[in-house]
Amino acid sequence: MPRGARFVFTDAFYHVFNRGINKQPIFISEPDYQFFLRKLNDLKNKYDHSLYAFCLMPNHFHISIQTRKVPISKIMASLGTSYSMYFNRKYEHFGPVFQNRFKSILIENDSYFxxxxxxxxxxxxxxxxxxxxxDY
Incomplete structure (x- = not known):
């Protein structure tokens, strides 16, 4: 079954999240968290977006992000691909790291934000x- 197309908005706020395949950990050691955050920061410079909140849990993550001109799918594809390559190389893992493609919810009002x-x-x-x- 084909997946549905994403609606693309510029200058939009999103809640973005994803988890490890079969709910497995995607962050095993402190350097894993650091790599993910460093890559997210690098992409901020490359694709001009603002990061408002994030939480990296052992088996999933949540990000509150505002895009500018580059679609959220491009930012997240770059992040997901680079992190998966890092993870698979480091842990000699083969196959997908994430359960599915990332999920995103458009934040349409201040209350939800x-x-x-x-x-x-x-x-x-x-x-x-x-x-x-x-403390986390």
Whole structure:
């Protein structure tokens, strides 16, 4: 069954998330988190987007991002491909790292943006990985 096309908006805010295939960890060691964040920052310089909130959990991630002229799919394809190549090379893994292509939800109002930010930052607390979001 073919996947549906994404609606593309410029200068838009998104909640972007994805998880490891079969809910497996995608961040195993501290350098994995660092590589992902470094790549995300490199892409910010390359594709001109703003990052508002993020949370990297062991088996998934959440990002609040605002695109400019480059579609979210291009940014996330570059991030997903480079991280998958890094992960597969480092852990001698073959095949996909992520469950599926990334998911994105268009943030259409300030209320949702605030709730999303809370959700992202409280994710480690709800998963019992930290007592306080600042500790994660």
């Amino acid at each position: 605030l709730k999303l930010s809370q959700y992202i930052y409280l994710n480690p607390v709800k998963a019992n990985l930290a007592k306080n979001p600042l």
